[in-house]
Amino acid sequence: xxxxxxxxxxFFVAGAIVFVIALFAGAQTNVIPSRITQAIDPASRTxxxxxxxxxxxxxxxxxxxxxxLPMTRMLLALKRGTQQEAALEALLEQQQDGSSPxxxxxxxxxxxxxxxxxxxxxxxxxxxxxxxxxxxxDRVSNGRTAIEFSGTxxxxxxxxxxxxxxxxxxxxYHWANSTDPSIPAALAPVVAGIDSLNNFPKEAxxxxxxxxxxxxxxxxxxxxxxxxNFTCGTNSAGQPITCYALSPYDFxxxxxxxxLWNAAxxxxxTGNTIAIVGRSNINPQDVSDFRSLFGLPxxxxxxxxxxxxxxDPGVIPGEEVEADLDTEWSGAVAKGATIDLVVSQxxxxxxxxxxxxxxxxxxxxxxxxxxxxxxxxxxxxxxGNTFVNNVWQQAAAQGISVFVAAGDNGSSGCDFFQxxxxxxxxxxxxxxxxxxxxxxxxxxxxxFNDLF
Numbered sequence: 408x409x410x411x412x413x414x415x416x417x418f419f420v421a422g423a424i425v426f427v428i429a430l431f432a433g434a435q436t437n438v439i440p441s442r443i444t445q446a447i448d449p450a451s452r453t454x455x456x457x458x459x460x461x462x463x464x465x466x467x468x469x470x471x472x473x474x475x476l477p478m479t480r481m482l483l484a485l486k487r488g489t490q491q492e493a494a495l496e497a498l499l500e501q502q503q504d505g506s507s508p509x510x511x512x513x514x515x516x517x518x519x520x521x522x523x524x525x526x527x528x529x530x531x532x533x534x535x536x537x538x539x540x541x542x543x544x545d546r547v548s549n550g551r552t553a554i555e556f557s558g559t560x561x562x563x564x565x566x567x568x569x570x571x572x573x574x575x576x577x578x579x580y581h582w583a584n585s586t587d588p589s590i591p592a593a594l595a596p597v598v599a600g601i602d603s604l605n606n607f608p609k610e611a612x613x614x615x616x617x618x619x620x621x622x623x624x625x626x627x628x629x630x631x632x633x634x635x636n637f638t639c640g641t642n643s644a645g646q647p648i649t650c651y652a653l654s655p656y657d658f659x660x661x662x663x664x665x666x667l668w669n670a671a672x673x674x675x676x677t678g679n680t681i682a683i684v685g686r687s688n689i690n691p692q693d694v695s696d697f698r699s700l701f702g703l704p705x706x707x708x709x710x711x712x713x714x715x716x717x718x719d720p721g722v723i724p725g726e727e728v729e730a731d732l733d734t735e736w737s738g739a740v741a742k743g744a745t746i747d748l749v750v751s752q753x754x755x756x757x758x759x760x761x762x763x764x765x766x767x768x769x770x771x772x773x774x775x776x777x778x779x780x781x782x783x784x785x786x787x788x789x790x791g792n793t794f795v796n797n798v799w800q801q802a803a804a805q806g807i808s809v810f811v812a813a814g815d816n817g818s819s820g821c822d823f824f825q826x827x828x829x830x831x832x833x834x835x836x837x838x839x840x841x842x843x844x845x846x847x848x849x850x851x852x853x854x855f856n857d858l859f
Contacts, residue, residue: 439526442488442596447536452568452589455600457789460607461821461834462576463583472571472582474561479754480545480717480762482602483533483554484794491523499803513806516549516769523804524551525597533594540566549769552797553602563588563604571604582606582755600790602761609758609780609841611729612812612851655701655739664740676741682773683733683748684780686759687726688719697735703742711738712747716766720752720759733779747772758782761794768802776802779812783820783837792840799846811842813851 487495501509514522524530533554534544541562545555560571560582567588574581583605590598639650651657659665667674694711698704711734720726730748738746749772751762760780767776784792802809814820819832820839842849 439491439521439524440488441526441528441532443529443532443593444596445593447532447591447593449591451592453592453595454587454589455790456587458587458600458604458791459585460583460603460605460788461785462581462607463572463574463585463605467574467576468585469573469575469580471585472560472573474559474564476560476571476582476755477557478560478563478571478604478756479557480757481556481558481604481754482757482761482765482794483537483556484599484602484790484797485525485533485552485554485597486599486793486797487523488596495523495800495804499800502804502806511806514804516771516801516805519801519804520549520551523801529597530554533598536591536594537566542566548765550798550801552769552801553765553794567601567604569604576607599793600788602757602791602794603788604756606753606755606758607786608753609760609782611726612779612781612814612839613729613732655703655736655742658740668742673743676738676744678743679741679775680745680747680773681737681741682767682776683730683737683746684760684763684767684776684778685730685733685748685750686720686753686763686780687723687730688713688715688721688750689727689730689734689748690722693731694735694738697731698738701739703739706738710745712745714747714749714766714772716749716751716762718752720750729779733777737777765798768798768805768807771805771807774806775808775810777810778841781812781814781820781839781841783834784840784843785821785834785837787840795841796844796846799844803846809847810850811839811847813842813849814839 498509501507502511502513504510525533530547530551534547537544537554537556540558542556542558545557547554558566563584564570567584567590569584569586569588571582572585574583588601588604590600638647640648642648653661656665659668691711691713695706698706730750734746734748738744747767749763749766751759751766753759753762758780760778764776764778767773782791787795799809816822816832818836818838819834820837821834822832839849841847842851
């Protein structure tokens, strides 16, 4: 028996229930109306507006990419019909209504795809068109929210009428489309766009403050006292400010987790799985050392799993920190839970975090998933925002609670500050688009001094 899954609040469309019975009846026989009703005319095209990265600017342009540049694991984001969307919103509401026969009746990814994805005919039409343009079809997602495909920059230019260029921004080179792509107009009722055609990375919502060691006087046996302290700047009088790092037992006391651990029927994650979104592999011994250092129980066999989705990126300097942090602290709070770290290599067009998130949802891997990467809504673009919204919406229908780091930049989500000196935001008001949907829990806003 699967553990009972919990879903957090979503927003719903009023009046949507009228479509549910008809759509569900159709889904049972897999009869979803096709929305691609015209023949594909290469000369009749629809521009996908809002899908050029804001930093793909002429001042940063270093020229066009070679036509042979690999463009792998692109994600073609698909969209639902109006009646499908209304029916899905109604179902999500019923799944949270204790009086409904659909209460906590979670879907599988395959069920979701059959009920709320494009028709078989539409999927075939799109995949055949992609193949006719020279692309390789890697897979169609189980939930039918996206099609994964690969090709070259030349094929992207021919199929989507945009050129891939190289850009030098803040000392780093990136590939990105120079203009908004377009698609044949016949595909527009089903195709929302490409999740991204650039490798501007999503940012990790953490920063490294320093290297510390456990106090030999206190150790993990004194959970109320902070295990570490360090200087974190100066006050207005020029005096040093002391900050205190948190151990797992500090966290457990501050948030009253100890009471859950020590209850007659302990609530510590036992029997549940937490899936972590990653794009770097880790050394599992680091996690074991973390648990030993802070007096947490050692992991048993198969309690910590690293799942590599596609090519193994290996342990990436800088990126490993985020993967370690998320894996260690998920298990520090839910100390009895199984932790599945899903690792996907980023490509020239697609962030590994998106590939990992989709893998978790599309394989129904866990009841809870955590992502601590961020990208502001303007940088995600129209198709990227649609992709995130659709994947989290699918997760909600499957009973997966999605937790996303909100970030510590408040309303300046496009400006990512890593330094200790406060900076002025330059890119206007924006929030983390991965955390701003109605179908996820945005985690953040504590009183901890995360930026100093």
